[in-house]
Amino acid sequence: MTDAAPQDIHIGFLIYPGVTALDALGPAQLLSLVPGAVMHYVWKDMEPVAADAGYTINPTDDFASCPQLDVICVPGGFGQVDLMTDDVVVDFVRKQGQGARYVTAVCTGSLLLGAAGLLDGYEASCHWAWHHQLELVGATPKKARVVRDRNRITGGGVTAGIDFGLTMVAELAGEEAAKLVQLSFEYDPQPPFDSGTPDKASAETLATSQAMVGPVVERMADAARAAQAKKDARHAAE
Template identity: 60%
Template structure:
């Protein structure tokens, strides 16, 4: 069976669920080979306080079938990192699907790959998409040709299942969903800015942007 090469860019300040959520589901696709990619093979510090480890480097990564750029507080640095942006641009022409979750979409935009494309990202950064040439679209998962983007963090699971359906069909995606017992019944109905109070939305947006700013400042002092 031909292997399906699926790569996740991981980087300092990544939100781990952005990558681990869809990776857990996509790894169930028959023939899937999952790559975690960074500049070197050193331990990566996440924004959740635990670490991830890459299994290949930008230079050694093979041509992928699917590339996913997750989000996190480290995406601002990635948007200005020509080594990373060049890797994405080099992979893009031969990818079956170019994808991103959360603020990873902004990195694709910085690479010039969102121009004229419908895309989404975490709601707190949604207003940044148009400046990167994208057509901002508010949805959990947005597809435009071979581009697929997911909203914030947990949307990566819906994104993963949607991508599986495109890769191997709806029936296979349903089996993966069942095997993972993905039957969400959240205890609160406040996971969207459309459902939460305006006070909570303002508080969370300010908090997230402040945390991102502090992370960027920490990089400059290293």
């Protein structure tokens, strides 16, 4: 008697201009090892997508060809600001999220889930600089590297995507599989500096960081409010 072949698990990452690639490709690298995983990198069309670091990512699916995903993940990135009120993108995320087993995000991707109405009444995490904005799109902010609320699983800032990825591997394939993946990638973080959160960074470093991202934080807040207004109007019309 032979073991049954693993069933396909369709795992999809939204890829868009200005995406922070590590938000997607870090967890994707781990999740690709889940038995039966079928990976999808999805955008409106099949043209190469420019990430925020200057290189491109080739989509495997457009919105029309993408199957119903078992896991949808929305990564963050400065390019997300323009997506918050993009009806085509928001509608794709909402419809996929309604049918997915797991609705997930890394970094500011949580805000786009909220814009699609997928975090109403759910706890979620996000990058520290945007964390407070989760309330603007109906979510309950919770500070943690990974937050799980029922089938909503969200990661904090960029590097939390690795913790998120391991969490999802355990969810889909079991804890031992996740431990094996962790060992395979030698994930044993020992950063050279202890400055990875606002609580640990010096006042000078924190102030510099806040000044650098401040304009985008404000733009995202405006986009989140506009997205919530659209969501409220949609609900009123239903």
